[in-house]
Amino acid sequence: MKIVYLDNNATTRVADEVREAMLPFFSDLYGNPSSMHTFGGQVHRKIEVARAQVAALINADPEEIIFTSCGTESDNSAIMGCLNSMPEKRHVITTRVEHPAVLNFCKTIGKRGYRVTLLPVDKLGRLDLDELDKAVTDDTAVVSIMYANNESGVIFPMGDIVNIVKSRGVLLHTDAVQVAGKIPVDVKKQPVDLVSLSGHKMHAAKGVGALYIKRGTRFSPYIIGGHQESGRRGGTENVASIIGFGKSAELAGNHLSAGNSKLIELRDKLEFGLSETCPEARTNGDTENRLPNTLNISFEYVEGEAILLRLNEFNICASSGSACTSGSLEPSHVLRAMGVPYTAIHGSIRFSLSRYTTDDDINKVLDVMPGIIKELRELSPFVK
Amino acid sequence: MWDYTDKVKELFLHPKNAGDLENPDAVGEVGSIVCGDALKLSLQVDKESGKITDARFKTFGCASAIASSTALTELIKGKTLDEALKVTNNEIAEYLGGLPREKMHCSVMGQEALEAAVAHYRGEKPPEVEEGTIVCQCYGITDTKLKRVIKENDLHTVDDVTNFTKAGGGCGSCIPDIEKILKDLWDGKVAAESAKPGRKLTNIQKIAMIQEVIETEVRPLLEKDGGDVELVDVDRSKVIVSLRGSCTGCLMADVTLKNIEKKLKEHVSEDIIVEIE
Known part of the structure; x- marks a missing residue:
């Protein structure tokens, strides 16, 4: 696969x-x-x-x-x-x-x-x-x-x-x-x-x-x-x-010199797609001054490692700022320095694209992510 | 990538007993969103037999926290409350075919949720506010809990205490307190045996003790900063060492030497002087 x-x-x-x-x-x-x-x-x-x-x-x-x-x-x-x-x-x-x-x-x-x-x-x-x-x-x-x-x-x-x-x-x-x-x-x-x-x-x-x-x-x-x-x-x-x-x-x-427009287009498609299909998703960081390939997005009330392992089942590779993925018990020092609420830090996922990223790649994530977030939220005690 | 067993992966992807009970007889909630994991356990208890007829969970956390919750609910269903309370965090881990050491706190969380639910059922105050003083401010962990988990799981290092309870895994400022708790619990008799001897040591005994203090007390601290130390020679009370790694040429080398000397004076003999090679 x-x-x-x-x-x-x-x-x-x-x-x-x-x-x-x-x-x-x-x-x-x-x-x-x-x-x-x-x-x-x-x-x-x-x-x-x-x-x-x-x-x-x-x-x-x-x-x-x-x-x-x-x-x-x-x-x-x-x-x-x-x-x-x-x-x-x-x-x-x-x-x-x-x-x-x-x-x-x-x-x-x-x-x-x-x-x-x-x-x-x-x-x-x-x-x-x-x-x-x-x-x-x-x-x-x-x-x-x-x-x-x-x-x-x-x-x-x-x-x-x-x-x-x-x-x-x-x-x-x-x-x-x-x-x-x-x-x-x-x-x-x-x-x-x-x-x-x-x-x-x-x-x-x-x-x-x-x-x-x-x-x-x-x-x-x-x-x-x-x-x-x-x-x-x-x-x-x-x-x-x-x-x-x-x-x-x-x-x-x-x-x-050929420009980053394709990369930015794919990243933005991912960002807007996830924001639309997954409730209570929020982008972290200054979107005005941001690397063209990076999207850091939080899914509230679910935990990042759990999201990553579900994505892994679909052969999708990303990373998270959650405590469980950091190798220590502390979540991302970057998101904490930014004052991102803990509810959102633990559920933060970083997608980072490259010039090899395709439309199909982004479509695949947009396909599976809403289901993953919904299922994990059903397990979460913080979602009433 | 965590090294999870197939059982953990299976129960993470396909959890059993997830959700809430409509009219639970008991509910136990532990953890918090700040800590990064939380578990809400709901129980249905048969009044006559005192048996748990149904158990459901809702868990915020990683794969091992979710799988541990399934394990807990499967292990306690059909048991009386007293029987269920005997389920240890180790049994939860065993049910899963083992957990990575760093994730053992997930199994401890399961055990605590059960204790909280049973206390709720019996109208007692929940165990997490039991007497004891908070040691780890980051995760709100008391000395009472630490001592219990340390004893039940035979833990001997701060790292393991962190693996099982998360205490010390935040800012780390409570690590000296955890060290003291470990020392008080385990070292009682060990320390009595190896306490600084009033008798005169043979040279070989002295070298062996110096070597041991350097290995157990000094090197782990230096290694945290990327440094290292080696024992070169012992000439009566003069101990000659060589600093390695990032200690080489370090501006704080004098302070490091004084600290080594202090440890050796404390553990081996008052007249020790440490010098660099």
């Missing part, structure tokens, strides 16, 4: 072109890019092509990109790299709704003598820029604010954030893992200092990420080893995945 895959903010399928580009590096082209011989050297040149492809996606220069093992490594490296380069500064600013790769990292350094400010969001998941302005001090080493939220899809106003943070001369990092390839990112127009990217969120393989480090930014390596990545990240390159990442960046760029 065909899988209806609507969990693309978790991970994406590897594009066929990406897989094809990767394959030679598992067999014929297995040389170490650091080697002196031509056999390894040719691999090095291919990595440089990939670097240029990834750089082009965000309008960076290739020398400003280092490859890492994942988005989390990029985030950790970016923040720690800034802190290590200015040990006298002891303050970090981030938001309550960051991905754990930033949030938990900041909480951890908070236990090690750093002061950490967590900026709140409003009920639509939007940042209060005045709060940001007030939070920056002379002691602030780095501000880390995601470009768009992985759960709600809400896009933060990066241009305004750059203006506030850079006018104070503080380093700005953004986790753009959910954004790259979905909407245009331009580091020349929005001059952030560091940008995290991840391959597997944009149809490359798992196990590869990238960090943009603006030329001239003081940065000390997080993974210390050999001279790879111009001495900014030790460790032999994950060659095949890097090559694939480059290809996926090129494909994403082509896709972006």
